[in-house]
Amino acid sequence: MENRDHYYEDYELGQQWTSSGRTITESDIVQYCVFTHDLHPAHMDAEYARGTEFGARTAPGAMVFSYTVGLAHHFNNTAHFTYGHDRLQYPRPVFAGDTIHARTTVDEKREYPRDPANWGMVVLKYEGINQRDEVVFVGYHQCMVRKRGSAR
Amino acid sequence: MKATTRYFEEYEVGQTWETMGRTITETDIVYFCTYSTDFHPAAVDVEFSKQFAFGNRISPGMLTFQVSVGLAGEWNLAARTVGHDRLRYPRPTFAGDTIRVRATVVDTSPAPGGQADAGLVTIQYEAANQRNETVLACRHFLLVQRAGV
Numbered sequence: 001m002e003n004r005d006h007y008y009e010d011y012e013l014g015q016q017w018t019s020s021g022r023t024i025t026e027s028d029i030v031q032y033c034v035f036t037h038d039l040h041p042a043h044m045d046a047e048y049a050r051g052t053e054f055g056a057r058t059a060p061g062a063m064v065f066s067y068t069v070g071l072a073h074h075f076n077n078t079a080h081f082t083y084g085h086d087r088l089q090y091p092r093p094v095f096a097g098d099t100i101h102a103r104t105t106v107d108e109k110r111e112y113p114r115d116p117a118n119w120g121m122v123v124l125k126y127e128g129i130n131q132r133d134e135v136v137f138v139g140y141h142q143c144m145v146r147k148r149g150s151a152r
Numbered sequence: 153m154k155a156t157t158r159y160f161e162e163y164e165v166g167q168t169w170e171t172m173g174r175t176i177t178e179t180d181i182v183y184f185c186t187y188s189t190d191f192h193p194a195a196v197d198v199e200f201s202k203q204f205a206f207g208n209r210i211s212p213g214m215l216t217f218q219v220s221v222g223l224a225g226e227w228n229l230a231a232r233t234v235g236h237d238r239l240r241y242p243r244p245t246f247a248g249d250t251i252r253v254r255a256t257v258v259d260t261s262p263a264p265g266g267q268a269d270a271g272l273v274t275i276q277y278e279a280a281n282q283r284n285e286t287v288l289a290c291r292h293f294l295l296v297q298r299a300g301v
Binding site for chain 1: 155180183184187188189190191192193200212213214215217218219221222223225227228229232233234235236237238239240241
């Protein structure tokens, strides 16, 4: 993984790239839930989960979010800051043993009104996709990205 | 803490609660970057971070979000998460900062798609640090069963 300045001008609307896969393991789920203290029985209690609509423990949505974003980046963009994340959705459950990959799309580009000479806004759409090609996560990343030649 | 059952009818707009605090440690930051494989230098490289006004590694926004959701989550057996929206990180969080979360029910509405046995509850989370500065705001959408169905 390298650090690179990837400027506003370097993003093209509609550009798309796909990551390699990562299998979500039982360890991932248990470690994440203990770490964040999200001990909801849907994630932590196999007996309880057997009786739910999904039939087994699921990975928390907030976890699938960060795993997808971690996969999505092929390099660290040192010309960007995170402004926010919008419309995170978890349309299907993720179980231990599922393998997900990330598909990233440059969804929107616009001027940053407070400082248009130096910054632009880029919206990246992330999709987490499992081994059956089902979308398990969708979210939008609002990035503030430097323009080429901007004042540091 | 213990898992409970709280039905849709038990949520009212304006209900609010505040969590205990949690100190974000250096361990948390390194651990987050490791499990998520999100190794942005602003979070993992002390030398890189020195060039910025902050002067120190920051907790990734997603980490602050996950810790906040973990603090504020109810372990409600009648609810499941369908989404989060408008995650904003107005100030940086550093190792050593202690955050706590105020949760407020901001909307209760029929379930999307006309599902009769559940409703949609929207909860606003605001995480503040030890100086009472907001470091994270977001909305949490929960599909919650109705009582007696």
